Amino acid sequence: MSEKLVESDAPVKGSAVPMVKAEGVHKSFGPVEVLKGIDLEVRTGEVFCLIGPSGSGKSTFLRCINHLEKINAGRLYVDGELVGYRQKGDKLYELKDSEVALKRRDIGMVFQRFNLFPHMTAVENVMEAPVQVKGASKAQARERAMQLLERVGLGDKAGNYPSQLSGGQQQRVAIARALAMDPKLMLFDEPTSALDPELVGDVLDVMRDLAESGMTMVVVTHEMGFAREVGDSLVFMDGGVVVESGDPRQVLTDPQHERTKSFLSKVL
Amino acid sequence: MTVDIDKTTGPADTPPAGPEAIKAIPVRHYGRYVSAVVALALLGGIVYAFSQGKINWGTIPDYFFDDRILSGVGKTLLLTVLAMAIGIVGGILLAVMRLSKNPVTSSIAWFYIWFFRGTPVLVQLIVWFNLGLVFEYINLGPFYKDEWSDFMTPFLTALLGLGLNEAAYMAEICRAGLLSVDEGQTEASHALGMSHAKTLRRIVVPQAMRVIVPPTGNEVINMLKTTSLVSVVQYPELLRAAQDIGQTSGAPAEMLFLAAAWYLLLTSVFSIGQYYLERYYAKGSTRQLPPTPWQKVKANMLSLGRPKGGMA
Numbered sequence: 001m002s003e004k005l006v007e008s009d010a011p012v013k014g015s016a017v018p019m020v021k022a023e024g025v026h027k028s029f030g031p032v033e034v035l036k037g038i039d040l041e042v043r044t045g046e047v048f049c050l051i052g053p054s055g056s057g058k059s060t061f062l063r064c065i066n067h068l069e070k071i072n073a074g075r076l077y078v079d080g081e082l083v084g085y086r087q088k089g090d091k092l093y094e095l096k097d098s099e100v101a102l103k104r105r106d107i108g109m110v111f112q113r114f115n116l117f118p119h120m121t122a123v124e125n126v127m128e129a130p131v132q133v134k135g136a137s138k139a140q141a142r143e144r145a146m147q148l149l150e151r152v153g154l155g156d157k158a159g160n161y162p163s164q165l166s167g168g169q170q171q172r173v174a175i176a177r178a179l180a181m182d183p184k185l186m187l188f189d190e191p192t193s194a195l196d197p198e199l200v201g202d203v204l205d206v207m208r209d210l211a212e213s214g215m216t217m218v219v220v221t222h223e224m225g226f227a228r229e230v231g232d233s234l235v236f237m238d239g240g241v242v243v244e245s246g247d248p249r250q251v252l253t254d255p256q257h258e259r260t261k262s263f264l265s266k267v268l
Numbered sequence: 269m270t271v272d273i274d275k276t277t278g279p280a281d282t283p284p285a286g287p288e289a290i291k292a293i294p295v296r297h298y299g300r301y302v303s304a305v306v307a308l309a310l311l312g313g314i315v316y317a318f319s320q321g322k323i324n325w326g327t328i329p330d331y332f333f334d335d336r337i338l339s340g341v342g343k344t345l346l347l348t349v350l351a352m353a354i355g356i357v358g359g360i361l362l363a364v365m366r367l368s369k370n371p372v373t374s375s376i377a378w379f380y381i382w383f384f385r386g387t388p389v390l391v392q393l394i395v396w397f398n399l400g401l402v403f404e405y406i407n408l409g410p411f412y413k414d415e416w417s418d419f420m421t422p423f424l425t426a427l428l429g430l431g432l433n434e435a436a437y438m439a440e441i442c443r444a445g446l447l448s449v450d451e452g453q454t455e456a457s458h459a460l461g462m463s464h465a466k467t468l469r470r471i472v473v474p475q476a477m478r479v480i481v482p483p484t485g486n487e488v489i490n491m492l493k494t495t496s497l498v499s500v501v502q503y504p505e506l507l508r509a510a511q512d513i514g515q516t517s518g519a520p521a522e523m524l525f526l527a528a529a530w531y532l533l534l535t536s537v538f539s540i541g542q543y544y545l546e547r548y549y550a551k552g553s554t555r556q557l558p559p560t561p562w563q564k565v566k567a568n569m570l571s572l573g574r575p576k577g578g579m580a
């Protein structure tokens with residue numbers, strides 16, 4: 001897998017407009033406030049890791065980025081554009097479903113539970129969005145899907161249904177499926193948490209390759225090794241707020257905050 | 269299919285290696301013999317009672333393939349198929365409306381289901397039949413204009429009455445099917461930029477079919493029997509045809525038995541069809557081995573003389 005996963009336009013790390021920018025993002029589910037004011041910036045081309053205990057709001061925040069969840073307060077920008085709303089003067093207008101869908105094309109997402117379409121083969125899973133959303137021809141989409149499956153090491157499994165694949169293979173198909181839309185940003189929601197320990201490595205290898213190709217990635221993970229090795233920035237979240245952030249190697253080895261220390265002492 | 273043959277013959281013919289196979293005397297189920305004898309005796313008694321009754325059984329074969337009966341069978345089948353078609357299409361629409369975020373459409377669907385499920389089909393049929401009291405004319409602008417009584421033929425009354433009622437039931441079956449699909453599927457599809465409509469059509473509905481098909485087969489069989497109700501709106505389906513013959517030939521009870529035999533025959537054919545339809549959809553699901561057909565099991569048992577490893 002020496003070949004690059006994506007022929008990127010080689011975005012410059014830390015270019016002027018951040019890929020994701022959050023300003024005081026709040027999110028409540030009924031009476032429960034899950035996000036209590038998140039401020040952060042993800043620069044273009046960087047691998048941004050989100051860690052923290054379960055219930056800390058890291059997955060919720062990730063889902064806000066592609067508007068699977070609506071935020072209640074604050075501002076969230078992707079590539080300089082407001083997520084889910086349009087601003088005219090000082091008024092906010094909700095975007096139509098079709099406009100939200102249009103923006104989601106550019107944001108790939110990989111789920112903890114893979115969420116492959118079980119009634120389609122691996123290659124059909126990867127082809128689906130390019131054909132249905134972008135109107136690509138089937139032949140074109142199939143060719144591209146085969147390339148992507150080849151690159152995640154599953155060229156020989158193209159005709160298999162998800163139920164005939166292992167968890168790690170399913171997750172790699174899911175990554176290929178997200179890449180088929182040529183996203184400018186990839187979101188990973190605990191991509192290895194549902195996998196047997198043995199299979200985690202294959203998925204992380206694919207993600208590492210993707211990072212090297214210059215893809216901007218926001219990764220919610222419990223894989224501290226991956227965060228330290230591949231991550232450019234790291235944020236530790238707890239109780240709906242950012243507790244500590246900085247260079248992964250620094251935060252993981254020399255945490256400043258008490259809460260970070262106790263969390264890391266349990267997971268490392 | 270060759271895979272199946274390999275699997276059934278392979279392991280069974282080779283005795284377990286290693287320690288001596290167990291040869292034990294199986295538990296005797298004397299209760300089964302006794303209950304079988306009792307059941308057969310009861311059945312014999314009932315058959316005898318009916319054969320001695322004042323029923324002229326000879327007339328049934330005389331009329332079994334009578335033209336009027338066959339035309340009634342044809343109309344019953346036509347009504348079943350068309351009413352189910354209305355029911356399925358309407359049901360899918362109503363289920364999608366019911367699950368929609370739009371409060372207007374979901375309320376309309378709720379109201380429809382509330383009304384059509386909450387009143388008896390027979391009453392609905394009679395209401396459709398008497399709708400001429402409310403509407404004197406039907407006027408669809410330049411397309412169609414007629415007196416209501418000419419427009420609302422017995423066939424249309426029967427079709428609308430059964431079909432619209434069925435749609436309410438199918439709506440609940442379809443809704444159950446749509447809800448059975450994991451929410452992660454919708455999320456994954458939305459995350460890829462697919463619209464609600466495409467998500468529904470390409471991702472959710474195909475997976476919901478597995479849940480929808482078996483109860484729908486059930487509904488078809490139910491519908492076949494329920495068509496007998498439309499005899500009240502003067503539509504000459506099977507029961508009506510049998511009753512008409514019964515009145516003119518002086519054998520009313522015999523014709524009812526004849527109709528019952530036909531219904532049983534038709535539902536049996538549909539049941540077999542349903543079995544194969546379910547098997548077809550099971551193939552697409554996660555199950556690796558489709559269930560072998562009943563005939564195959566039967567044939568296997570017969571050809572081997574003794575059922576091996578009988579689980580009874």
